[in-house]
Amino acid sequence: MQAFPFQPIPTPLIFERSREGRPGTAVPKPIVARRAADVLPKGALAATPPDLPEVPEFEVVRHYIELSLKNHHVDRALYPLGSCTMKYNPKVNEDMARLPGFTGIHPMAPDEQVQGALALMYELSEWLKEICGMDAITLQPAAGAQGEMTGIFLIAAYHKSRGDTARNVVIIPDSAHGTNPATSALAGFTVRGIKSGPDGLTDLVALKAALGPDVVALMLTNPSTIGRFETQVVEIAKLVHDAGALLYMDGANMNALIGIAKPGDFGVDAMHLNLHKTFSTPHGGGGPGSGPVAVKKFLEPFLPVPIIHKEKDGRYRREWARPQSIGKLHGYLGNFGVLVRAYTYITRLGREGIKHTAEGAVLNANYLAARIESKYPMPYGRGMHECVADGSRFKEFGVKTLDIAKRLLEFGFHAPTVYFPLIVHEALMIEPTETATKDELDRFADTMLQIAGEAETSPELLTGAPRNTPVSRFDEAAAARSPNVRWKR
Numbered sequence: 001m002q003a004f005p006f007q008p009i010p011t012p013l014i015f016e017r018s019r020e021g022r023p024g025t026a027v028p029k030p031i032v033a034r035r036a037a038d039v040l041p042k043g044a045l046a047a048t049p050p051d052l053p054e055v056p057e058f059e060v061v062r063h064y065i066e067l068s069l070k071n072h073h074v075d076r077a078l079y080p081l082g083s084c085t086m087k088y089n090p091k092v093n094e095d096m097a098r099l100p101g102f103t104g105i106h107p108m109a110p111d112e113q114v115q116g117a118l119a120l121m122y123e124l125s126e127w128l129k130e131i132c133g134m135d136a137i138t139l140q141p142a143a144g145a146q147g148e149m150t151g152i153f154l155i156a157a158y159h160k161s162r163g164d165t166a167r168n169v170v171i172i173p174d175s176a177h178g179t180n181p182a183t184s185a186l187a188g189f190t191v192r193g194i195k196s197g198p199d200g201l202t203d204l205v206a207l208k209a210a211l212g213p214d215v216v217a218l219m220l221t222n223p224s225t226i227g228r229f230e231t232q233v234v235e236i237a238k239l240v241h242d243a244g245a246l247l248y249m250d251g252a253n254m255n256a257l258i259g260i261a262k263p264g265d266f267g268v269d270a271m272h273l274n275l276h277k278t279f280s281t282p283h284g285g286g287g288p289g290s291g292p293v294a295v296k297k298f299l300e301p302f303l304p305v306p307i308i309h310k311e312k313d314g315r316y317r318r319e320w321a322r323p324q325s326i327g328k329l330h331g332y333l334g335n336f337g338v339l340v341r342a343y344t345y346i347t348r349l350g351r352e353g354i355k356h357t358a359e360g361a362v363l364n365a366n367y368l369a370a371r372i373e374s375k376y377p378m379p380y381g382r383g384m385h386e387c388v389a390d391g392s393r394f395k396e397f398g399v400k401t402l403d404i405a406k407r408l409l410e411f412g413f414h415a416p417t418v419y420f421p422l423i424v425h426e427a428l429m430i431e432p433t434e435t436a437t438k439d440e441l442d443r444f445a446d447t448m449l450q451i452a453g454e455a456e457t458s459p460e461l462l463t464g465a466p467r468n469t470p471v472s473r474f475d476e477a478a479a480a481r482s483p484n485v486r487w488k489r
């Protein structure tokens with residue numbers, strides 16, 4: 001396996017391509033000629049023209065192609081970033097989300113003028129309820145984390161409606177996603193952590209000890225961040241319910257379960273989905289997401305408003321009169337473009353395709369685990385849609401998991417998630433998703449095995465990586481906190 005030969009060629013970026021007097025566009029002449037200075041208030045006119053690059057269209061396109069090559073993305077190669085479900089996003093989703101009939105809608109247009117958009121959201125809701133085995137849903141939350149917060153608010157409102165006001169604790173296993181404790185704490189609840197058992201699953205003894213009359217809910221990531229399904233989830237739900245609490249499921253990992261198992265059937269009261277992950281919207285750049293929350297019937301009165309209601313005559317309307325609603329979470333009806341993509345994705349897959357997606361995700365992760373586990377031991381065994389390896393055996397050669405991740409970049413792969421979940425030392429969390437061919441999985445596995453060999457014989461290959469990327473190692477914390485994204489002359 002050869003390291004990716006790509007050496008970035010220093011091509012000019014857009015401001016460097018700019019030449020005075022060579023613009024690519026012209027502002028149309030106003031129909032009614034009037035000097036801006038005559039109609040705008042004093043001080044509203046800029047003293048100098050904006051410092052924009054003057055470039056023709058093809059230079060703009062080349063600029064963006066050039067930028068896209070400086071980065072790794074799902075349209076280039078495998079992106080096995082664990083927990084993030086970086087599957088290929090079908091381009092037809094984009095075509096649908098860009099239909100002028102959708103993009104041109106004003107969110108305050110009256111119901112009778114937007115029947116198509118309301119129908120799309122209604123039908124999508126029905127399908128998602130079916131996939132989850134739930135009775136009601138809100139499409140409003142803008143991300144998985146906001147879905148978690150919504151779910152906890154719904155559950156708290158339910159307890160309060162019954163006069164049960166003493167509950168303020170959310171139990172969270174240590175195999176949960178990091179957003180679970182973060183959102184619970186931000187929403188004003190106390191987080192009570194419980195340790196997983198030796199198999200990485202929820203320890204029922206620890207759960208029993210943590211349950212009590214102060215508990216609002218157990219928040220369970222299932223499959224968990226080690227990629228394992230909670231096999232005792234029915235028993236877990238019973239224990240939680242017997243204590244008067246509810247079971248919330250973080251369903252961001254539903255790519256492993258869609259079409260195969262319904263959380264509503266195994267005792268979950270409320271859960272969120274990550275449409276941008278499981279149902280294929282480009283994500284990872286902080287763009288719009290969607291984290292619908294599906295609930296059982298008894299939680300329906302508390303859902304955020306408005307709810308889309310289908311009348312007997314087949315017309316749709318937004319329903320606001322819900323006295324027990326927790327209110328609104330997002331402007332209008334959520335991130336509509338993501339809903340269009342999810343609708344398109346589900347329509348194309350159909351019932352069989354949905355199931356096939358989950359089967360493919362699980363098969364791919366297990367195939368990969370089987371191919372690399374001789375060199376990358378998996379302390380909790382093979383999982384479902386992702387596998388988590390422990391890289392601590394490389395420490396004796398002076399190699400850390402981070403070095404393995406950096407070396408992978410030189411072969412044109414995105415790195416897996418590293419140092420998460422916390423319950424695995426030197427964790428490498430790998431999620432290939434269903435949209436990886438066997439050839440690509442083999443190329444990735446061969447590369448991983450080669451890197452394991454290099455770690456033992458020539459560790460400097462790893463510790464000095466990456467060498468063929470536009471930038472090598474940098475202070476990632478500083479890059480995230482104070483990014484320098486501005487071109488300066």
Ligand SMILES: *Cc1c(COP(=O)(O)O)cnc(C)c1O
Pocket residue numbers: 083084142143144145146177179180221250252253274289291
């Ligand atoms: C991604 C993820 C989340 C958070 O979702 P966001 O949309 O990023 O807020 C929560 N739980 C799990 C298991 C995830 O993978």
